[in-house]
Amino acid sequence: MxxxxxxxxxxxxxxxxxxxxxxxxxxxxxxxxxxxxxxxxxxxxxxxxxxxxxxxxxxxxxxxxxxxxxxxxRRAVVVPSEVEGMRIVFQDDDIVVVDKPVGVAAHPSVGWDGPTVLDHLAGIGVRISTSGAPERRGIVHRLDVGTSGLMAVAKSEHAYTVLKQAFRDRTVDKTYHALVQGHPDPHMGTIDAPIARHPKHDFKFTVKDGGRESVTHYDTLEAHRFASLLTINLETGRTHQIRVHMAALHHPCVGDLMYGADPTLAKRVGLDRQWLHAYRLGFIHPRTGEHVEFDSVYPDDLVRALEVVRASD
Missing domain, CATH: 3.10.290.10 (RNA-binding S4 domain)
Structure with a gap:
């Protein structure tokens, strides 16, 4: 690549x-x-x-x-190639919504030579917007490599402009499900804490005064002996935002060793990545003006891990 x-x-x-x-x-x-x-x-x-x-x-x-x-x-480029496990949820002349598997980046970047969403779209012949930097054309938001779930890409120039503004205006419904260690107290709440790059670790972020405004809302769906399943809505979309905020509460995502998760628990539930899934994505369609909403089921590795946690009760 x-x-x-x-x-x-x-x-x-x-x-x-x-x-x-x-x-x-x-x-x-x-x-x-x-x-x-x-x-x-x-x-x-x-x-x-x-x-x-x-x-x-x-x-x-x-x-x-x-x-x-x-x-x-030296540089990153899109290489057309179908990505195993990638699913097209919806597409029309303006947008394409994909269900991204774990281990896939949103777009090529320096330091990443694995598969990307843009590689897959090019590989199956989906033409996307030419707006944006060359290696991330059409990208209006991103998911971490280790996070699975829904992601929208703009196909038309009009859609790119409208959706980028919608994300800036915080009018997009971004709902995640996360399995976190322990039991957040209170069981629902809002985390309003600025996020910046970690001063000592590459590829890592932290809560820090002077960082970028970051707001996360959470609610508990299930409480189990060792972990809680949360539904999370983001106002902002900072890199690693959910992972950083939950770690700051001392309830890191299960399996997220980068942010302090217990490796013994991760091993017990069979996870090689954080239990975090972009479950629902909703926004105003850039051309029709109608609200559209898409859901994604949990991938197999997250299902198995959740079953282990439920069985521990």
Whole structure:
């Protein structure tokens, strides 16, 4: 997908909670990359554990030192290719709504060489708006690589302009479901806390004075012994917003090791990513003026994890 020329070096210590994990799985959790990508890094010789080159099936142990060299692409481009598991929910002349699987980015970017929504749309012949930066044309909002669910892309220039403004004006209904550790108290509420880049960690964000305004509303759908299923509505759309805000409440999304989730619980429910799904998307259609709304069912990995949590009661 991209031309790789530079290497980013990282040195990591294996925490207690990852004892016995396969090295590719442990790296995926620690770096926030897909397991496919970390397997490739191991296979290509970009990973050392305690100074030795491992196989991707080798296990890690607490205190071991992981050294990772991540090839960074010079630039990002769309490569037409169908993405397994991607589903078209709706499309007309103005918009296309997709149900994005985990492990897929919204658009190409520096540092990401995995599949993208735009790759898939190009691969199946869907023509989209030419508005926006070349590598993210038609994109009016995004989902994290590790978050599944609904995402809209503009096909016409008119739709791009109208939908971008709708997101700025906060008139779009963005509803997520999240399985978080513990039980938020109160069981429903609003988190109004600014978010900025983390000063010490790449690809990570944090609540910080002087950051960008960020507002999250949550309500508890189900309360279980170890975790709670929440419905979440976003006023703003900051990168990692739900993950950062829930972690700030000390109730991180189950499986979200980047933001402090318990790796033992993640392992117990079988998750390699955060339990977070873009469940509903609603907005005024840019041409007809009618309200349109789309729902998405949970993918299999989230269903299985929720079943384990429910069974723990």
């Amino acid at each position: 991209t031309e790789e020329v530079e290497l980013e070096h990282k040195v990591l210590s294996v925490p207690e909670g990852l004892d016995g994990e396969r090295i590719d799985s442990a790296l995926a959790r620690l770096l926030g990359l897909s397991r496919t990508r970390t397997s490739e890094l191991v296979a290509e010789g970009h990973v050392l554990i305690d100074g030795h080159a491992p196989a991707k099936s080798d296990r890690v142990h607490p205190g071991s030192i992981l050294e990772v060299s991540i090839p960074a692409p």
